[in-house]
Amino acid sequence: MKSPVDKLLQGHAQLVHSEALKVYSHTQREDGDWILHTLMIDGCDAPFQFRRKKKYQSLKGCPVNMTYYPSIETIAGFEMEVMKVVRIKRA
Template sequence: MMKVVSHVQREQGDWILHTVMVEGQDVPFKFKRKDNYQNLKGARVNMTYYPDQESVAGMAFEIMKVVRIKRA
């Protein structure tokens, strides 16, 4: 179980991109949904995720791709 420090939602085409920062980690956890999600700031969540890389302006950044997220 992890505690969410920050949760940001923004539109990306037809999808809503969610970025979650977790206490004790400096890598963003990202997932997409068709609709907005409840605000998770301060909540404890259970997540299934795997490491991935995202390229921004030619630089590679480590991210965690969330497969499943559930509020605890």
């Protein structure tokens, strides 16, 4: 029997799954009716972002398992790589 992560990865070629990533920064900002969460991971320069309806407890210092895909955002005229998180869980 396949896990939910395996099903996601099989159906979407661009998705990447990583386990036990250490979070060194977690910010939460209001974005309309949503809360925008931005994580920075040890050894990676790109921010990982996801939205939730409510604030989340801080993930700073915690290992997490994430499923995400790379994306490009234009911020102040500069293109920047951002990882869009589809699924996140504490490891």
